[in-house]
Amino acid sequence: MLLDSPPKRSAEPISAPATPKRHALRAAGLLVSCGVLLLICVASIAVGAKSVPLADVWDGLFHTTGTGNDVIIRDVRLPRTVLGFVVGAALGVAGAVMQALTRNPLAEPGLLGVSAGASAAVVSAISFLGVTSLTGYVWFAFLGAAVVSAAVYVLGGSRGATPVRLALAGTAATAALYGYINAVQLLDAAALDRLRFWTVGSLASADMETIRKIVPFVAVGLVLSMLLARPLNAMEMGDDTARSLGAHLTRTRILSMIAITLLCGAATAACGPIVFIGLMIPHVVRAVTGPDMRWILPYAAVLSPVLLLGADVVGRVVTRPSELQVGIVTALIGGPVFIQLVRRKRTAQL
Numbered sequence: 462m463l464l465d466s467p468p469k470r471s472a473e474p475i476s477a478p479a480t481p482k483r484h485a486l487r488a489a490g491l492l493v494s495c496g497v498l499l500l501i502c503v504a505s506i507a508v509g510a511k512s513v514p515l516a517d518v519w520d521g522l523f524h525t526t527g528t529g530n531d532v533i534i535r536d537v538r539l540p541r542t543v544l545g546f547v548v549g550a551a552l553g554v555a556g557a558v559m560q561a562l563t564r565n566p567l568a569e570p571g572l573l574g575v576s577a578g579a580s581a582a583v584v585s586a587i588s589f590l591g592v593t594s595l596t597g598y599v600w601f602a603f604l605g606a607a608v609v610s611a612a613v614y615v616l617g618g619s620r621g622a623t624p625v626r627l628a629l630a631g632t633a634a635t636a637a638l639y640g641y642i643n644a645v646q647l648l649d650a651a652a653l654d655r656l657r658f659w660t661v662g663s664l665a666s667a668d669m670e671t672i673r674k675i676v677p678f679v680a681v682g683l684v685l686s687m688l689l690a691r692p693l694n695a696m697e698m699g700d701d702t703a704r705s706l707g708a709h710l711t712r713t714r715i716l717s718m719i720a721i722t723l724l725c726g727a728a729t730a731a732c733g734p735i736v737f738i739g740l741m742i743p744h745v746v747r748a749v750t751g752p753d754m755r756w757i758l759p760y761a762a763v764l765s766p767v768l769l770l771g772a773d774v775v776g777r778v779v780t781r782p783s784e785l786q787v788g789i790v791t792a793l794i795g796g797p798v799f800i801q802l803v804r805r806k807r808t809a810q811l
Contacts, residue, residue: 487756490749494763498546505542505770506534510782544667545770545787548728549738551679553765554686555724556739557746557757561693562717563628567799569740570725573627573718574634578609579729580660581638587656588649599674602730603722609634610722614715627714662735662788664773675727682723683762689717690754697752735788737795738765768794 507518513530521534552570559568570576582605586592592601616630642660646653692713695703700710728735742765743757750756769787772794776785 487750491756491759491763494760494767498763498767501767501770501774502542502546504774505545506538508774509533509538509777510784540669540672541664541667541773542770543669544672544731545664545773546766547672547676547679548664548732548735549766549769550762551682551724551728552735552738552769553742553761554683554758555721555728556765557743557754557761558686558689558693558717558721558724559739560743561697561754562714562721563625564697565628566744567740568628569737570721570728571635571734571736573631573721574609574613574638575606575631575722575725576729576734577635577638577642578605578607579603579726580734581605581642582608583730584642584645584656588645599671599727599730603678603726606722606726606729609638610718614718660733661786662733662791663786664732665784665786667732671731675731678723678727682720682727685716685720685723687758689713689720690758693717693754694752697754733788735769735791737791737799738769741795741798742768 521531579602582601586601617627692708695706695708746760772790773787776790
């Protein structure tokens with residue numbers, strides 16, 4: 462059947478050995494990316510509705526100055542920056558794993574219905590159970606993400622699941638769940654009012670308690686994703702080739718979906734659905750590293766927070782003294798990029 466046939470690959474063979482020079486260039490690029498991330502983190506702490514000099518930023522982080530800047534730095538901007546770092550890494554790695562799992566270059570964390578499942582569970586908790594705290598959303602988001610992931614895997618054929626079947630099942634689940642979310646919001650004005658910022662994606666409500674709740678899940682998801690790099694490399698060349706290389710397809714797909722669920726569930730619970738991060742960054746990374754997941758995943762974990770925190774800084778600057786939610790900024794950036802990816806001849810043929 463057409464659905465079961467592996468797609469043709471036009472990229473360089475994943476198994477092609479990399480030269481020491483290329484390894485050195487990739488490592489150097491990763492170090493440079495870490496430096497850029499550090500600069501963006503500093504900008505995220507220093508820039509906002511109220512400008513804070515860099516000297517005051519340093520003092521506010523480690524000393525009580527009595528000027529009020531220390532409260533802004535420690536209680537508002539530092540948690541916001543840490544949350545952006547954690548959520549960005551989660552979304553970027555989840556997007557890279559999803560593109561490898563589905564062999565779809567346009568896949569992103571919403572494709573398998575994980576983000577929609579988390580959102581639907583949070584909407585239900587707010588509307589029917591009266592949950593109002595951000596930390597209370599976390600567990601419902603994980604429950605919704607896990608249930609939808611399991612349902613998509615079953616609908617996609619369980620042990621006979623293929624990338625196309627998983628993508629189709631996820632798309633159908635996403636459409637149905639967002640229809641449910643919209644219906645609940647229209648019927649419950651109070652829920653709509655509480656959700657109006659969360660549903661567009663925002664870092665504005667960040668606090669250390671929420672970060673402490675999601676970090677363990679993100680950490681497990683990141684480690685699991687890194688351990689799956691080699692079998693995902695094999696699977697990107699097609700099921701038959703992957704089997705011949707010794708990859709266990711069913712186990713890899715199950716563990717990949719678990720990793721995606723942990724990463725997307727945590728990110729969605731903390732700041733709502735944020736689009737395009739998991740779509741754009743893996744494409745940028747592949748242009749630098751090639752198709753090797755052993756390099757794509759670390760790069761995505763570093764560069765995705767750069768994009769997310771950068772978008773958050775832009776949203777705070779362009780509408781001072783108010784702010785534009787980061788989910789809106791990433792959508793404005795991601796829309797044209799998505800159109801360009803679709804128009805590329807090479808992408809359209811995959």
